Amino acid sequence: MTHDEFKILFTGPMGAGKTTAIAQLSDDECVSTDVVNTDLEQCNKEMTTAGLDYGYISLADGFGVRLYGTPGQERFRFMWPILASNAAGVILLLNGEHPDLEKHLAIYADAFANNGETPLVVGIGRLAANDFSCVDLVTERLANMGLFVPVISVDVREKEDVLLLVETLLCQIEAHEMELMEV
Numbered sequence: 001m002t003h004d005e006f007k008i009l010f011t012g013p014m015g016a017g018k019t020t021a022i023a024q025l026s027d028d029e030c031v032s033t034d035v036v037n038t039d040l041e042q043c044n045k046e047m048t049t050a051g052l053d054y055g056y057i058s059l060a061d062g063f064g065v066r067l068y069g070t071p072g073q074e075r076f077r078f079m080w081p082i083l084a085s086n087a088a089g090v091i092l093l094l095n096g097e098h099p100d101l102e103k104h105l106a107i108y109a110d111a112f113a114n115n116g117e118t119p120l121v122v123g124i125g126r127l128a129a130n131d132f133s134c135v136d137l138v139t140e141r142l143a144n145m146g147l148f149v150p151v152i153s154v155d156v157r158e159k160e161d162v163l164l165l166v167e168t169l170l171c172q173i174e175a176h177e178m179e180l181m182e183v
Contacts, residue, residue: 004064006065007066008088010068011069012094021093023055030054030055031055032053068083084112089119089169090113091123092109093156095124095126102137113147116148122151123162125155
């Protein structure tokens with residue numbers, strides 16, 4: 001990776017929208033390792049990511065962003081640290097309607113927040129219009145973990161929403177780098 005590129009990791013449980021988010025942003029066709037979903041009880045969808053998703057976007061300032069998505073099923077957890085290696089930051093996507101939302105938050109925040117060392121932004125999808133109670137709940141749970149990060153309501157089918165997540169994360173990354181320079 002060159003100095004004018006960032007690697008951003010999208011993570012979260014199956015069905016949170018990682019593949020869709022990366023496909024919305026990627027300048028080229030997204031590389032995906034989707035397979036037939038055999039765990040319909042966890043998430044009722046036809047396909048699921050088994051290895052990774054990959055996309056790339058060029059920013060107006062000449063920078064590029066490599067977008068990697070993790071598989072959402074815990075049985076593919078062995079891929080998570082491989083994909084997280086050298087990531088400048090993480091976007092955690094959650095399904096606001098899922099009954100295990102808090103459990104998912106705990107699993108993924110624990111796996112990827114790196115005790116607050118890794119810049120993180122949380123996007124919550126599938127929320128009812130103007131119902132921000134889920135955003136408040138996730139913000140509170142993260143604060144209880146000692147993580148004070150942006151939590152944003154998103155629709156990953158909307159490119160502008162996904163861009164907002166990436167831009168917010170890039171600001172987090174820049175602030176993190178400035179903090180490291182001060183040390």
